[in-house]
Ligand SMILES: [Zn+2]
């Protein structure tokens with residue numbers, strides 16, 4: 001714009017003129033001066049920004065607590081997810097029937113986990129107050145299925161606790177839930193963590209997750225994926241099973257419902273969770289679940305998967321699944337054995353998972369249902385190994401269709417851990 005334009009300015013033109021002049025000036029400034037200023041700024045900000053030090057960087061985790069005895073204890077088998085008639089959608093499954101059945105197939109412990117939303121959180125006056133909720137033979141854990149719009153979780157406790165408080169906090173922030181859970185002193189476990197009713201809470205508020213829900217093994221692939229992700233991130237979370245059985249066999253044909261057929265395919269202990277407990281007590285079962293000395297088998301008659309490691313190559317096993325040790329920098333000898341009724345003259349396939357990826361596959365010989373392998377866990381950082389065993393299925397005559405549904409899946413172990421921070 002020429003200077004003459006300025007003599008007949010209206011306010012709009014003036015603004016135009018001023019802005020154009022300003023833009024020429026700015027252009028010059030940008031070309032000549034700004035790079036210098038910018039350079040100065042860059043240098044200024046680079047030096048002014050406080051240097052970030054990653055507070056989470058891997059550091060030596062110090063001494064780990066000693067590993068518990070591998071022999072002072074006993075293996076106990078049970079089911080951690082069963083619904084009785086106190087869950088309104090369950091049929092023909094009173095508490096007495098579940099307990100009598102459990103006893104008849106030699107089950108050591110069970111947790112009847114009725115839906116808390118069916119009784120507005122008041123489990124104490126329903127399932128636990130049921131006069132049939134007692135047994136001299138089967139350890140009955142106190143628990144319930146925390147049934148919320150963000151997903152389902154099971155509580156396991158050796159003694160009654162105030163479940164109402166956990167029910168009431170269900171829609172609050174996870175930090176509030178974590179505080180309540182800690183105050184109650186309970187073991188909280190994520191149920192069927194993927195798919196419908198997936199566990200939509202932080203995995204930091206749980207102690208274990210259901211990696212094998214119901215007899216149908218094939219539908220658990222995503223739960224296993226979530227477990228490996230959590231383990232890989234340093235969370236030492238126990239994997240456990242749960243039949244999630246809702247229905248019993250009807251006493252008489254007229255009691256049959258549309259779901260009665262389920263009892264023939266999926267019932268108590270499909271699958272079975274084994275724990276290595278220090279004693280035959282409810283508290284020892286819950287403690288074993290928390291510390292991860294746990295494996296899961298297709299049913300109560302299927303062989304149990306045991307996973308051990310020999311740290312110093314002296315032929316004596318030093319740790320088992322759930323245990324956590326410092327790596328020595330030397331090779332570790334691992335042993336997987338199947339205990340119980342195995343099918344002779346048939347090989348079982350043991351797949352070893354290391355840090356979420358496949359490490360290798362090993363076949364048992366037809367005489368000894370065990371395999372060994374060697375590996376050197378990283379001297380720094382975390383390493384974990386877990387195993388999955390496939391092979392000939394075991395019949396469960398009391399639940400006759402179960403064997404076909406669990407297929408070749410025999411069992412799985414919890415991991416053996418190296419360098420996991422116990423204070424994480
Ligand atoms: Zn559920």
Ligand SMILES: [Zn+2]
Pocket residue numbers: 081083145244
């Ligand atoms: Zn359930």
